[in-house]
Structure formats: C-alpha cells, structure tokens
Amino acid sequence: MARQARALATRQAVLLAAAEVFDERGYAAATMSEILERAGVTKGALYFHFRSKEELALAVILEGQSAWLVTWEPSSDSPVQTLIDIGYAFAHALQDDPLVRGSIRLTIEHGSFTPPQIAAYQGWSDVARGLLERAQEAGELHPGIDLAAAAAVIQGAVTGIQLSSQVLTDRQDLIQRMADLWTLLLPGLVQPHALARLSVTERAPAP
Amino acid sequence: MARQARALATRQAVLLAAAEVFDERGYAAATMSEILERAGVTKGALYFHFRSKEELALAVILEGQSAWLVTWEPSSDSPVQTLIDIGYAFAHALQDDPLVRGSIRLTIEHGSFTPPQIAAYQGWSDVARGLLERAQEAGELHPGIDLAAAAAVIQGAVTGIQLSSQVLTDRQDLIQRMADLWTLLLPGLVQPHALARLSVTERAPAP
C-alpha cells in the first residue's frame, strides 16, 4: 500500500489542470499537452495515474460532483428554503471551484460520457424532487403541483441560467440571475403564507 | 455573378451535413471527412464554398438562426401569448430542423465563436424583453416586475430546459417541459386576469 503523499499531490495537480483546460476548451479541443504543461507534470506521470484522456475526464466529472456535494449541508429551514440555498451554494462553487467548473462543462457537453451525464442531471432533479415532496407534505406548495415536472423545470432552469451567465458575463451575474429566477418561479410553486417566510436573495454573503 | 443552381444545391447539402455532424459531435470532434461523406461531396467542392472549418460552422450558426426566425410570425394575441407560442415554435424547430439543431449546439458550445453566440443569447432576451414591455404597457404583468431580469430568466430557462430535454430524452419531452415551465413561471409574471386568458399548453398541434 503505502500511497505516497507526493503521488497524491501530482494526481491532484493533474486533476486540477485537467479541470481547468476542459472548462476552457471543452473535451475534444483540450489537449493532453496543455494539461501536462499547466500541471507541471510529464506525460509518464499523467499516464501513470490515468490510463487515457477519457478516464481523466471521467475523473474530473466525478471529483467535481463530489467536491460540490460536500459543501452542501441542509439548512434546517423549510425544504424550499433549502432548495434556494443549494442553488446559491452551487452558484458559488461554479464561480470559485475549478473542479466544479470543469465537471459542469464536461457534463453539459454531451457526447462521450452519457451515463455520468444523465446521472448528474438526474441527481439535481432528484434532490429538488425530494425537497419539493417534503414541502408538499408541509403544505407549503400550491395544491395540484406536479412534483416531477416542477423538479425538472427547476433543474433545467438552473442549468440554463448558469450557462447563459457563463457565456454572457463569465458568471459574474450568476447570483443575481439566481435571485431573479426564484423571484419569478416561487409564486407559481409555493403558497403565499410560505412564500412570505422565504428569503429569495442570498442570506449570508459567502465567507 | 451567375450563381449556378447546382452550386446552391451542393452548398445546401454541405450545410445540412455539417449541421448534422456538428449537432451530433460538437465542433471540435466533428471531422470534415464525415461531413464530406454525409454530404456526398468531395473536399474540393466543400472548400470551394467554405474556406475553413470555422467558416463552415459560422455559416451553420447563421443559417440555423435565420431558418428558425423565418418560421416566427407574431400571433395577434397578447404579447405573453406570443412569447409562449414562440417557445413552442422554437421547440418544434429544435425537434425537426437539423440546421437549427446544429446551430444551437454550436451556440451552446462556447469557445470559438464568441460574437455570434452572444448575439444569439441576446437576441432571445431582446425578443422576450420587447414582448414583456408590450405586456407591461397592456397592464398584464404584476407591478414592479424587472423586465430585463425576467427576460433573462426566461431565456436562460428555455436554454436549460432544451438542453436537459436533449440529454435525457433526445428532446422527446421538450414540448411537455415547455408547458411545465410556463405553468410554473407565469403566475409570478402576469396578473390573474391576464393569466386566465392565456393558453399555456400548445394550442394547435404542429401540422
């Protein structure tokens, strides 16, 4: 066994560099050479840790997903408030964490990695769906809401808003766009009495 | 001068094949060889009409945009109804028109073509914004709505829903997802009396 610390360090360096390059160029346009260069690592080192470009990309996707899931700790408020908070946490991860950025770009770029992509989309939907179920049980939603449909809409809207914000302002207005989304979306979802208790804009500025 | 009919035909064949391949593989992973093969055209012919791969992609983007804009004729109803109808027209174009599909994929895949991409995103926003302005003048919207923000949210949501639908179901549930979006979104946007007159689901089945 005895995994050496140095090995882990270079593995992380490669992963980080790969995430950056994949985020900037996309999978196909990214070259191993640029990843090597940015990681300050040679080809042998990289191919010792990852057997192919595709395996490296898959690793970026998975690491990015877990890296961002780690940051999510459910707030004790209403389920809908938790959903909103998750959205903002996701937004900040997208702004700050290169691994998450790379992971998202590879996920959005469909083509080569169908299974993990579907998992990522479905994962978001499932989280939203679960929270909406709890909200429905708590009587916070309008009656007759189709939970699966609502969860899918939220997942899609978040995806698209993130993408638009990236293209148009390099994600600088992402937080504002999320607030606008909730402002527009919540009245059709939650009942007024629950709506009044929600904080649509971000509550605590990121530390 | 004297554009020959045959030339136009091959140009169209190339454009169509390119749109298909770009749609399936993305810009970087698409190869000219596959485009040639699918178009039934040789390299010389292609490079006579398009000087480079990038120029070909730009042509696909532009043709796709105009191809889809052509189909849009404003209905005489309320501005918001027009917005809904445009959404459905766009959805059908995405399902049926290869040029539109390819154009959208190249647009979403940011990287090489920044100006036309921004134009595409902005264009959608501007159309939505204009219709919302008219709706506001007609007193159909809630007071205090931020038009620019609402337009941006709608544009982003449509983008994301289209993308999710593509990845998860190859756009088969796109129409349903659009209906779900409007169901959830409109209550936060338009006043009840206007809402009652809107048809959220698609009105006339596509011919």
Place this chain on the structure above:
DNA sequence: GGCCGCATACCGTCCAGTAGGTATTCTACC
C-alpha cells in the same frame, strides 16, 4: 534491493487545409 512513481523519446494515426488539374455552365459574338 525492489518497487513505486515518474521521465523521455518515440510511433502510428488522423486531420485540416492546399495545389493543381478537370469538368461544367454561362456569356458573347457570329
């Protein structure tokens, strides 16, 4: 001293783009 972790040099493939020639179609003039 043995194996983990990495370095270097190299290979086969494939791809965008080009050079030059050939076919097709239009124009002009008889």
Place this chain on the structure above:
DNA sequence: GGTAGAATACCTACTGGACGGTATGCGGCC
C-alpha cells in the same frame, strides 16, 4: 444556334503537423 473561351464549380492526391498513447529506462523512498 453554334461555338470559343472565360468563369464557375468541382475532383484527386498530397502534406505537414499535432495529437493520444506507449515502451522503456531510471531514481528515490520502503
């Protein structure tokens, strides 16, 4: 209304370079 010749449209064969991946060698921590 037929034909020269010019412009347009297209074809074939090729090139140079870059890319992902591998074979083999080597140094340092157990």
